[in-house]
Amino acid sequence: MRLTGEPSERSRVPPAAPERVRSPLEILQGRVGNRAVQRLVALQREPTAEQSAEFDGYVKAGDWGRAAWVLNDWQSGDIAARLKLLSKTQLELLNEGAWHGGKSNVDAAVRAADPGAAIRGALRVLIWGKRWGEAATQLAGLGRMPALIYVRNLANQKLITGDELRQLVGLAPDVRLRPGDALTVRHTTYVVYATTVRFEGEPAWRNSNPGALKLPSPAIPGWGYTDIDPDLFLVFPDSATGQSAAMANLEFQAKEFSGRSIVDTMRKYASMPSDDPVAYANKIVTALGGPPVTRDTPFGSLTKAQLETVKGVIFATEKGKVGREVPHDSTELPGEIRDLLMP
Structure with a gap:
């Protein structure tokens, strides 16, 4: 039985052979000619x-x-x-x-x-x-x-x-410049804060880096620094972060180099030509009450409370000169700084 409307076998028309699909090259040849195609293929x-x-x-x-x-x-x-x-x-x-x-x-x-x-x-x-x-x-x-x-x-x-x-x-x-960025213009380094910019003065103040920390090797991003100034001093977004980093550094030194003496630790810490590591170590010993603590005492033997005292000595020693702090729109800032401080 065949369904209504279905053609009989005799009336069926054989399907046409499928048209050969031309290749893109043949299509292109038909449009622009063989010579042009040869140039394109080349x-x-x-x-x-x-x-x-x-x-x-x-x-x-x-x-x-x-x-x-x-x-x-x-x-x-x-x-x-x-x-x-x-x-x-x-x-x-x-x-x-x-x-x-x-x-x-x-x-x-x-x-x-x-x-x-x-x-x-x-x-x-x-x-x-x-x-x-x-x-x-x-x-x-x-x-x-x-x-x-x-x-x-x-x-x-x-x-x-x-x-x-x-x-x-x-x-x-x-x-745009953001809080914690440092940018040097004509030999002066400017450090950006939320509403102000600091320049001149010592890095400990300008960079909110009371411990005068430099870039460690390997780097320790967990300290929270946001930039590095031309002298490799770390820049922190605020004083609290800088203080926490200073303590983290002392704990790191005590753990990683536990056998190193206080004076040798300060030789690594205060390595600038103008620094006096021995005098630095003497200040620390005095602040810790003297004997049994001496300059030769292993740094790793200090308690956390003693490390807090060491941190205080470092902050007092590194404090240095306070520079200038002005608002973002101050005309005391170079135009190059103001142009990058758009709100």
């Missing part, structure tokens, strides 16, 4: 000796736009192999050339080889073209502190005006 192939020599010549001449133009049509593996022979600076310049000419294959290869160089090369073009939105996007890929240093250098080299810098900072919040 792109991104193994570079000839002539092409390699042409690229090397452009690199030697510093013509990075033409160098990127030649390189862009090579196979990705050949591009990557050639990039390995270039320095970071050359990669940056090459990617600048790629961005000028829209050579995306070179841009992709440089980003794979050295993302930082690729971003800096792109930024050269974007800053020159005042394309602030795209520049902000690229800066985000650098990471906060490298991006902050980058825009600071732009201002130093007069490659960007104050108004342009503020416009860029408005689009790239990561390059």
Whole structure:
């Protein structure tokens, strides 16, 4: 039995043979012709000796736009192999050339080889073209502190005006100065706090670092420092964090170097040419009440209460000169600082 409307065997029409699917190459040939397709197929192939020599010549001449133009049509593996022979600076310049000419294959290869160089090369073009939105996007890929240093250098080299810098900072919040950041302008270090900026004075005061701690090796992020000044003194966001770090450092020294004497501990702690470790150790011994504690007493034998006393001696000794502290909008701050302190 067949259902109503179903065709009989005799009335059925054999299905047509499926139409052959044409390849993309055949479709392209039909549209632009064989000769044009042959030229396109020739792109991104193994570079000839002539092409390699042409690229090397452009690199030697510093013509990075033409160098990127030649390189862009090579196979990705050949591009990557050639990039390995270039320095970071050359990669940056090459990617600048790629961005000028829209050579995306070179841009992709440089980003794979050295993302930082690729971003800096792109930024050269974007800053020159005042394309602030795209520049902000690229800066985000650098990471906060490298991006902050980058825009600071732009201002130093007069490659960007104050108004342009503020416009860029408005689009790239990561390059704004935050509490705990330290920035040096014309040999003066400025440390940012929530509503004020400190400068001049001793690092112990300026950096909220009463223990005058320097960058340890290996680093100990648990201390809570937020930056490092040019003399490698740690910067803390507030005094309480700095005080806690000073105590954590003493406990670390007592545990890791328990057999080291008080005087030898101070030789490691107070190692600047102007420091007097023996006098430092004598102050500590006096504060601890003298014998049985002497300069030769193992630092690791001190109790927590005694370490608190040691901390007090260090704070009193390192306190030093108090500098100046002004609000964010103070005209006493350089324009380069104020431009990066947008609310």
